[in-house]
Amino acid sequence: MQLSSLWGKQIIAKKKLKDSETSYTNGLLRARYNDSEWTPARFKSFITSALRTATRKWPPKYKALKEACIGRKVNKATNKMAYHYKCAHCRNLFVQKDVQVDHIAPVVDPRMGFEGWDIFIDRMFCEKDNLQVLCKTCHSVKTQLEKKERTLRG
Numbered sequence: 001m002q003l004s005s006l007w008g009k010q011i012i013a014k015k016k017l018k019d020s021e022t023s024y025t026n027g028l029l030r031a032r033y034n035d036s037e038w039t040p041a042r043f044k045s046f047i048t049s050a051l052r053t054a055t056r057k058w059p060p061k062y063k064a065l066k067e068a069c070i071g072r073k074v075n076k077a078t079n080k081m082a083y084h085y086k087c088a089h090c091r092n093l094f095v096q097k098d099v100q101v102d103h104i105a106p107v108v109d110p111r112m113g114f115e116g117w118d119i120f121i122d123r124m125f126c127e128k129d130n131l132q133v134l135c136k137t138c139h140s141v142k143t144q145l146e147k148k149e150r151t152l153r154g
């Protein structure tokens with residue numbers, strides 16, 4: 001089989017996909033994922049979660065945490081010395097397990113939806129200036145607001 005006919009097949013397959021499906025693939029067209037056992041949405045969430053795991057090793061994330069660290073003080077819950085971090089929103093102090101590093105401009109723009117993997121990766125692995133430390137409560141409020149905006153967009 002010639003390469004050109006392979007490309008032809010891909011183009012035909014792309015036309016058959018609905019808009020909602022092509023938005024998952026964004027150019028990286030696949031006829032099937034895991035022998036068609038997975039939907040494009042399942043594949044997308046698989047890749048998203050793998051990328052999120054990789055951010056654990058992304059140095060700017062640690063720079064953001066370090067910047068929010070106010071030093072060691074007594075943790076009221078345990079009565080032991082522990083590093084505390086200032087939430088960028090409520091300004092209260094928390095131990096590390098109670099804070100999260102947040103993307104100030106979200107990885108997926110709620111008004112635009114998923115815009116493709118290039119943009120997704122670029123924003124996921126952003127520089128420190130787009131990262132902030134939030135306590136779990138503030139982070140969850142922000143996430144809910146973004147979700148709401150996404151739903152309103154439809």
Ligand SMILES: [Zn+2]
Binds near residue numbers: 089092136
């Ligand atoms: Zn907070």
